[in-house]
Every structure is written in structure tokens, then in C-alpha cells.
């Protein structure tokens with residue numbers, strides 16, 4: 001799905017950027033330029049970053065539970 005129409009950045013590209021270690025919205029903007037045009041996609045970038053952070057947090061907690 002195309003997230004940033006100004007720079008033609010997809011949700012897949014953003015997910016890959018976050019998985020590669022981009023630091024939140026700012027890191028995604030630096031790596032992809034998404035959000036650096038009209039700014040209309042910034043809310044979606046924030047949402048994708050929040051979802052990624054929540055998933056990481058869940059994974060971390062699962063590790064803690066399994067370690068026991």
C-alpha cells in the first residue's frame with residue numbers, strides 16, 4: 001500500500017526500514033523521505049512506528065515469560 005504519495009513510499013518499505021533499525025518516525029523520514037513533502041502521511045508513519053514498537057514490546061515480554 002502506498003503510504004507517502006509525495007515520495008512513493010509503501011508500507012512494505014517502511015516496515016523494512018523499521019526492521020533494519022530505523023529510529024521511529026524521524027528515522028523513517030531520513031531513510032525513505034516519506035513525510036518530508038506535504039506531511040500528509042505523517043499520521044500513518046506514526047501509526048506504523050507505534051505498531052512496530054508494540055510488536056517489539058510484545059516480543060520482548062514473550063521472551064521474558066519464556067525465560068521464566
Ligand code: FES
Nearest residue numbers: 004006037038039
Ligand atoms: S504524502 Fe508523504 S509527504 Fe506528502
